[in-house]
Structure formats: C-alpha cells, structure tokens
Amino acid sequence: MTKKPIKLKKLPIENHKTASWANIQKxxxxxxxxxxxxxxxxxxxxWVEENQK
Numbered sequence: 001m002t003k004k005p006i007k008l009k010k011l012p013i014e015n016h017k018t019a020s021w022a023n024i025q026k027x028x029x030x031x032x033x034x035x036x037x038x039x040x041x042x043x044x045x046x047w048v049e050e051n052q053k
Contacts, residue, residue, distance in 0.1 A: 025037040
C-alpha cells in the first residue's frame with residue numbers, strides 16, 4: 001500500500017482586499033480594464049511613498 005502525499009493548504013502571499021483596484025469605479029468599454037476611484041489612487045500613492053526602501 002502506498003500512502004498519498006499530504007497536501008498542505010498554502011496561505012495567499014498577498015492580500016488583495018485593500019488593493020487600489022479592489023474598489024472599481026468603472027470599467028473601460030472595450031478592454032474591461034478596471035478604473036479605481038480617485039481616492040483609491042491617492043491611497044495607493046501614499047502607501048508606495050511611505051513604504052519605499
């Protein structure tokens with residue numbers, strides 16, 4: 001009898017709940033590219049500026 005390998009559940013590397021594209025304001029017509037609200041873009045910019053190495 002051979003044993004089946006145990007599959008470990010992997011945790012996600014990144015949490016996308018707070019990403020700037022999570023709160024979509026609208027989509028582009030042909031390409032369906034999500035456009036975040038202006039507030040989300042400002043929040044993303046501030047986060048990048050604070051977390052630079």
